[in-house]
Amino acid sequence: MSKKGKEKKYTAVRKLTDNRFLNLYEMDALTNTGAAFHYYFASRNSQEELPLLTGEPKANGIVIYPLWRKEPDKLVMIRQYRYPLDKWLYELPAGLIDQGETAGEAAAREMKEETGLDFVAYEDGDHAFRRPFYLGAGLTDETSTSVFGFASGEISGRLREDTESIEVLLVDKKEALRILREERVSLRAAFLLMMFLRTEIENPFGFLDA
Numbered sequence: 001m002s003k004k005g006k007e008k009k010y011t012a013v014r015k016l017t018d019n020r021f022l023n024l025y026e027m028d029a030l031t032n033t034g035a036a037f038h039y040y041f042a043s044r045n046s047q048e049e050l051p052l053l054t055g056e057p058k059a060n061g062i063v064i065y066p067l068w069r070k071e072p073d074k075l076v077m078i079r080q081y082r083y084p085l086d087k088w089l090y091e092l093p094a095g096l097i098d099q100g101e102t103a104g105e106a107a108a109r110e111m112k113e114e115t116g117l118d119f120v121a122y123e124d125g126d127h128a129f130r131r132p133f134y135l136g137a138g139l140t141d142e143t144s145t146s147v148f149g150f151a152s153g154e155i156s157g158r159l160r161e162d163t164e165s166i167e168v169l170l171v172d173k174k175e176a177l178r179i180l181r182e183e184r185v186s187l188r189a190a191f192l193l194m195m196f197l198r199t200e201i202e203n204p205f206g207f208l209d210a
Contacts, residue, residue, distance in 0.1 A: 009029060009030045010027045010028055010029045010030060010039070010052070011028045011030065011036075012027070012028040013025055013026070013027045013028070013047070013050065013052065013053070014026045014027075015047050021044065021096070022042055022043070022044055023042065023043055023044075024040060024041075024042055025040065025041055025042070025043055025047075025050070026038055026039070026040055027039040027040070027041070041139060041140055041141065042139060042140040042142070043140060043141050043142065044060045044061075044096065044140075044142055045058055045060070045141065050141065051141050052141070057132050057134070057141075057143050058132070058143065059097055059103060059132040059143055059145050060096060060097065060132070060142050060143050060144065061094060061095060061096045061097060061106075061142065061143070061144050061145070062094060062095060062096075062097060062103050062106050062107050062110065062144065062145050062146070062147050063092050063093075063094040063144050063145075063146055063147070063188045063189075063192070064092055064093040064094060064107045064110065064111055064119065064146075064147050064149070065092060065146060065147070065148045065149070065192050065196075066092070066093065066111060066117070066119055066149060066150065066151035067149070067150050067151070067204055068150075068151055068152075068170055069150040069151060069152040070152065071170075072150070072201055072204045073172060073173070073201045073204075074170045074171060074172050075092075075170075075171045075172075075176065075193075075196050076092075076093065076115065076117065076151045076168065076169070076170060076171075077090060077091065077092060077168075077169045077170075077171045077179075077189065078090075078091050078092070078093055078114060078115065078166050078167065078168055078169065079091070079166070079167040079169060080164070080165065080166045080167075081165035081166075085184070087184055088165075088167075088184070089184050089185065089186055090179050090183045090184060090185045090186070090189060091185070091186045091188075091189045092186075092188065092189045092192060093107075093110055093111050093114045093115060094110065094144070094188070095109075095110035095113070095114070097145075103130065103145045103147050104121040104123075104147055104149075106147075107119055107121060107147035107149070108120075108121070111151060112159060113159045113160060113161075114159075114160065114164065114166055114168075115151070115155055115156070115166070115168045116153065116154060116155050116156025116157065116158060116159065116168075117151040117152065117153045117154075117155060117168075118151065118152050118153040119149055119150070119151050120149050120150050120152075121147055121148065121149040122148045122149045122150070122205050122208075124205070124208070125148075125205055125208025125209050125210075126208055126209065126210035128210065129146060129208055130145060130146060130147070130148075131145065132144065132145045133145075135188075144188060146188075146192070148205055148208065155168045173196065173197055176193045176196055176197055177197060179193065180193055180194070195207050
C-alpha cells in the first residue's frame with residue numbers, strides 16, 4: 001500500500017445517538033487536500049469497537065442461505081415488511097450476532113425466530129466466502145457474514161417479535177428468477193439468488209469450493 005493510502009483522513013469521531021441497535025456518528029474528516037468537513041455514518045458498533053479505531057472489521061450480522069433439506073433444489077426465503085420503505089421486500093433470513101455467538105449459532109437462532117425452522121450449517125468449502133464483508137461503506141461500517149446450510153422442520157411465526165411481519169417461502173429456480181426480474185429484493189439476497197440459479201442438486205454447495 002502506498003504512503004497515501006495509510007494517511008489518517010479524520011481528526012475525531014463522535015457518537016451522536018444512543019440506541020441499542022444502531023447509532024449515528026459524526027467524523028471530523030479531511031479531504032485529500034487537508035480541508036476539514038463533517039462526515040456522518042451509521043454503525044452497530046460501540047465507539048470503542050469502531051473499525052476505523054481498531055483497524056479490524058467486526059462481525060455484526062449474518063445472512064442465511066438455507067436450502068430446504070427435503071428438497072435441496074428449493075431455497076427458504078422470506079418476504080418481510082420494511083419500515084423505511086413501507087414496502088414488502090424479498091430477502092433471505094438474517095440478523096445480528098449476539099455477544100459471544102458464532103456466526104453459525106446466530107444463524108440457527110435467527111432461523112428459528114424468523115421462520116420456526118431448524119438450521120444446520122454446512123461447514124465444508126473455502127472459508128474465504130464466510131468472512132465478514134462490508135454492506136455499504138459510504139453509509140455504514142456494518143458487516144455481514146454468509147452462513148450456508150440446510151433448513152428443516154415446521155414453519156412457524158411463534159417466536160417472532162411484534163415488529164416483524166414475515167412470510168416464509170420455499171423458492172425453486174423458476175420462482176427465484178421471477179423474483180429477481182419482478183420484485184423488490186435485498187442486495188444480499190439478489191446475489192445469493194444468482195448463485196442459487198447456477199447450483200446443481202447433486203452438489204448444491206459446490207460454489208463454495210474455490
